[in-house]
Amino acid sequence: MDFGTILDAALSSALGPQAIVFALAAIGLNVHFGYTGLLNFGQAGFMSIAAFGLAVTVVTWDLPFLVGILVGMVGAVLLALVLGVPTLRLRADYLAIVTIATSEILRLVFGAVEFKDTFGGSNGLTGFVRPYQNLNPYSDGFSLHIGSFGIVSFSKNDLWSITVGWLLVALSCLVVWALMRSPWGRVLKSIREDEDAVRSLGKNVFAYKMQALVLGGVFGGIAGIFHILKQGSAVPTDFNTTFTFYAYAALLIGGAARVLGPVVGSIIFWFLISGIGSFFSEATGGSDPVIPDWIMTQTQSSLVRLILLGLGLMLLMIFRPQGIFGDRREIAIDGR
Amino acid sequence: MRLRLAALLAVVMGMLILLTPGTAIAQATPTPTPSAGAVPTADNPIVEGANITVTLLDLKGGEGKPEPVPGVSLTVLKDSKTGAEVGSQTTDSKGRVSIGIEGNGTYVVELDPDTLPSGVKLSGGGETTKTVEVKLASSNFVQFQIGAVVVEKASFGSKVVDGTRSGIISGLLIALAALGLSLIFGTTGLTNFGHGELITFGAIATYIFNRGVGLPVIVAGILAVVAAAVFGFLQDRILWRPLRNRGTGLIAMMIVSIGFALLLRSVYQYGFGGSTRTLSEYVVQGRDSYLGVDLSHKEVAIVLVSVITITVTCIALMRTRLGKAMRAVSDNPALSASSGMRVDGVISAVWILGTALTGLAGVLLAVQQQVNFQMGFNLLLLVFAGVTLGGLGTIWGALIGSLIIGLMVELGPVFGVPASIKEVGALVVLILILLVRPQGILGKAQRIG
Amino acid sequence: MAVELNAARSALASISKEPGSKKPDAIVVGSNITRTFGGLKAVDVEHIEIPRGVITALIGPNGAGKTTLFNLLTGFDEPDEGDWAFNGKKLSNVPAYKVARLGMVRTFQLTKVLSKLTVIENMRLGATGQRGERFFSAAFKSLWSSQEDANTVRADELLGRFKLDAKREDFAGSLSGGQRKLLEMARALMVDPELIMLDEPMAGVNPALKQSLLEHVKSLRDEGRTVLFVEHDMDMVRDISDWVIVMAQGQIVAEGTPQSVMADQRVIDAYLGAHHDTDITEIDLQDLEAEADAELDAEKDKA
Incomplete structure (x- = not known):
């Protein structure tokens, strides 16, 4: 049992690129769900369309990197418009079904063997990341430890991604903060509570919901692009529905409808997921494991964190729907 | 001229020995042996002790009885395709090879496509290898397909017939689960993202009663449905009823159901493992022709069981007191309570009925296909699609919506949807129909905003 | 302003008391508005005119279609057919938010603060x-x-x-129920509406607050706005309204000044039910209930 390894794994994930992807995606969900009450269960779809927009532009069409970024972001905006026009006038559950279906459609199409020439099939696309990595000013990785007791460590590429990523997170939070303190944000929060009241005061509810859907989708798109840049490949299965659910979990941990909620939530989410994963991996590993094989094998140990995550999400929603730091009076999750 | 569609199926068994020598389950060929004609003596006797036995059958695309395919060369390799060769044999008149192995481990069975009879070639990405995990002293054997094989192009008409058949079967399975979802949603308003795990529950329970306890599949299936009903009852009592009493909002409950789904799925994987397994009976069957449609016996059984169950349920919901009570509660719980109805009791009944139906879908799915810890999760979206398409909360709507979804999935490839992503067709149709009729096919029209 | 109000009031005195009568200066004019829920006609208004600059009460028994008519006029629901205009501007198919921007703002029966x-x-x-x-x-x-x-x-x-x-x-x-009503009213005034439509402003309000609420409603008129309100409380109707429109079974059955309406046999019938003395239509209790249910459903579906 090496607690240094466990702490290292937990902290490196919590501060590393994976948490950044979640933070960005959850910031988008926060705009959708936290502030506006839109049930977008297809955040993975916004991510995948932007990610493959970039990857296909650069790899398949051989166009410049920046054009790829542009294509990706335009893709996310268009997806929001296409999803919003039919569903935003309907009851909240319809948006949920349509977004979840769309994100699965996108994932399946991007991974289809029939479109391998364009999207690369189930292995996805690689070879678009060079312009991004060329900008990396770091020549070495980073590792912090006391003696052999590890605290946190990052590779050179991760260090670059962390720099870019947290900058993106900070900018996104700034945008959300500036918007949500404005009368525009007030309209969104009012829509979350009661659309008809807002409508009766002469506000075009549909237009506001659409703006929120696009804005949150753009954050999702940024998350998708960042995700494939930090790992160097665009793989369709990364963008499955479970991802969206995890992002919701991260958002709810930190507290919906708070600017920093998704960020704090993602950090805690990954600290726990990696820490618990590493703990049970350590506990079941080695020749004489702490937990004997007949209770838990090494394979099973990776599942404990998911079991706990499921349980945690349930308990959180039941006992603290406002998240760890939220104020219950301000959050309207219990609305319809 | 009618073009022939044929499929080649290979069943691979990692034979398992028990600790006493000489008690290998050698004779247990899981494939129903074709009874036609005199069976010639096997040239390749099943090897004593640990072995891998492969039976190669030509299913002829489901038309007529499967026939063994002789003269095909198969090789067993250790660990991987590039690993050491364990043995090689050519299929005998029974289509069988049997190659002894040393013990535990991973083996790869490779089929030499050049030795297949002329006119027969493998499709499905030319998958000619399959990996077998052999675990001695566990009482399982593994069976699976090496790709379906299409010999000649099927006519458009026969493709439509095939697609319709599979579509109706999967539509009925979806409908059973959708009925359960719709009942629970209609009565409690809960959008249950854990519904897929209830399907899996039925399948895994069947597997445990069948393989673990050793009961016949039919008995195991019945017990699994009962277990699912009990599970549903307990779930409502322990989790959902307290939440309702606390006044937890519907969206909050929906997120709780997401957490619960994740919890259950991980627990299944913890106990059941990540592999896909089969029940002990009815795994591979040939198809007979019924009124021009080719169906295997188990498919006939699945269709009958689901149609009867759905019909009985729907009639019961229309006619019985409980059915009326359910509709009353779904309409207005407060009013039902004040008119002396035991709302909690009605909701309990709905959960029992809903999870039993959903569990049955899982049982039938396990018989039709195989058992896997995420089989229900994979189906969940199609169940949701069926319910939404038909109109949220309407019983007949769930039925019709599910059948449409099943047919769209299976007929999609006939109309140009890439076969590897045939679900896409159904999901696109779902979105398109919601554009035109947002309330679903049978839902009540209502203007929102 | 007071002069105008008196002029508007005295103009009302000379208006025909027949349902759907013409007003010299109507702010809202509608005709042939129908809305059915299932097989039931919730609203079936042949002609309606709301006089400008005064307080008009819309009364009628439960399920008479008052709130449905409110929803239709303000764009929160769509009629099967019919057209209506606000200040001469046609409002068919105009979304609710645009109706509000034109100066026709409503509140809700169940307050939406x-x-x-x-x-x-x-x-x-x-x-x-x-x-x-x-x-x-x-x-x-x-x-x-x-x-x-x-x-x-x-x-x-x-x-x-x-x-x-x-x-x-x-x-x-x-806030308390009455305070919510006040807040909703005050918030509606932020839009600076020409016509303010109050859906049961007294429902759920503490009796002690009622009088001050009445004064507030009157003050709306006194500052030059037109008020249309739905109410059950007949005292309030008598106290503050200048004109009363009575609905039953989706139709307008009577109109007039408060005094004349209260004395009208048709109104008494509509309220007491026609079972004791039917002279306009057969009022079928079951129909009424069904209509009330349909209306409730519509409300619930929207919520």
Whole structure:
């Protein structure tokens, strides 16, 4: 049992690129769900369309990197418009079904063997990341430890991604903060509570919901692009529905409808997921494991964190729907 | 001229020995042996002790009885395709090879496509290898397909017939689960993202009663449905009823159901493992022709069981007191309570009925296909699609919506949807129909905003 | 203003008391408006005119279709057929938010205050034409802060007038039923409507508050606005309304000044049910119930 390894794994994930992807995606969900009450269960779809927009532009069409970024972001905006026009006038559950279906459609199409020439099939696309990595000013990785007791460590590429990523997170939070303190944000929060009241005061509810859907989708798109840049490949299965659910979990941990909620939530989410994963991996590993094989094998140990995550999400929603730091009076999750 | 569609199926068994020598389950060929004609003596006797036995059958695309395919060369390799060769044999008149192995481990069975009879070639990405995990002293054997094989192009008409058949079967399975979802949603308003795990529950329970306890599949299936009903009852009592009493909002409950789904799925994987397994009976069957449609016996059984169950349920919901009570509660719980109805009791009944139906879908799915810890999760979206398409909360709507979804999935490839992503067709149709009729096919029209 | 009001009132005196009668200066004119729920006609109005500058009450038994008519006129529901105009502008197929912007603002039977927002934020939300509500200028406070300040001043004045200034920073969810009604009314005034439509302003209000609420409604008229309200409380109708329209079974069955309407046999029938003495139509209780249910359903579906 090496607690240094466990702490290292937990902290490196919590501060590393994976948490950044979640933070960005959850910031988008926060705009959708936290502030506006839109049930977008297809955040993975916004991510995948932007990610493959970039990857296909650069790899398949051989166009410049920046054009790829542009294509990706335009893709996310268009997806929001296409999803919003039919569903935003309907009851909240319809948006949920349509977004979840769309994100699965996108994932399946991007991974289809029939479109391998364009999207690369189930292995996805690689070879678009060079312009991004060329900008990396770091020549070495980073590792912090006391003696052999590890605290946190990052590779050179991760260090670059962390720099870019947290900058993106900070900018996104700034945008959300500036918007949500404005009368525009007030309209969104009012829509979350009661659309008809807002409508009766002469506000075009549909237009506001659409703006929120696009804005949150753009954050999702940024998350998708960042995700494939930090790992160097665009793989369709990364963008499955479970991802969206995890992002919701991260958002709810930190507290919906708070600017920093998704960020704090993602950090805690990954600290726990990696820490618990590493703990049970350590506990079941080695020749004489702490937990004997007949209770838990090494394979099973990776599942404990998911079991706990499921349980945690349930308990959180039941006992603290406002998240760890939220104020219950301000959050309207219990609305319809 | 009618073009022939044929499929080649290979069943691979990692034979398992028990600790006493000489008690290998050698004779247990899981494939129903074709009874036609005199069976010639096997040239390749099943090897004593640990072995891998492969039976190669030509299913002829489901038309007529499967026939063994002789003269095909198969090789067993250790660990991987590039690993050491364990043995090689050519299929005998029974289509069988049997190659002894040393013990535990991973083996790869490779089929030499050049030795297949002329006119027969493998499709499905030319998958000619399959990996077998052999675990001695566990009482399982593994069976699976090496790709379906299409010999000649099927006519458009026969493709439509095939697609319709599979579509109706999967539509009925979806409908059973959708009925359960719709009942629970209609009565409690809960959008249950854990519904897929209830399907899996039925399948895994069947597997445990069948393989673990050793009961016949039919008995195991019945017990699994009962277990699912009990599970549903307990779930409502322990989790959902307290939440309702606390006044937890519907969206909050929906997120709780997401957490619960994740919890259950991980627990299944913890106990059941990540592999896909089969029940002990009815795994591979040939198809007979019924009124021009080719169906295997188990498919006939699945269709009958689901149609009867759905019909009985729907009639019961229309006619019985409980059915009326359910509709009353779904309409207005407060009013039902004040008119002396035991709302909690009605909701309990709905959960029992809903999870039993959903569990049955899982049982039938396990018989039709195989058992896997995420089989229900994979189906969940199609169940949701069926319910939404038909109109949220309407019983007949769930039925019709599910059948449409099943047919769209299976007929999609006939109309140009890439076969590897045939679900896409159904999901696109779902979105398109919601554009035109947002309330679903049978839902009540209502203007929102 | 008082002169105008008196003129408008005296004009009413000479108007025909027949259902759907013409008014010399109507702010809303509608005809042949029908709305069915299932097989049931919830609203079937041949002709309706709302006089300008006075308080008009819309009364009728439960399930008469008053709230449905409200929803139709304000764009919250769509009729099967019919057309109506506000200040001469046709409103068929005009969405609810545009109706409100034209100056026709409503409140709701079940008050819709935004309970997770503070009272003052509720008020600010009501202001129209806010630069800060536009996406691209919202992020830059300097573009909208002066307008926000002006709106806040106006909001504070209204809060003072409606005696809610002490509750300024409280979450609206903490207000009592009557205070919510007041807040909803004050918020509607932030839109500066020409016609304000109140759906049961007295429902769920503490009796002690009723009198002051009545004064507030009157003050709306006195500052030159037209008021249309739905009410069950006949005392209130008698006290403050200048004109009364009676609905039953989706139709307008009588109109007139409060005194004349109260004395009208058709109205008494409509209220007591026609079972004792039918002379207009057969009032079928079951129909009424079904209609009430349909209306409830419609409300529920929207919520």
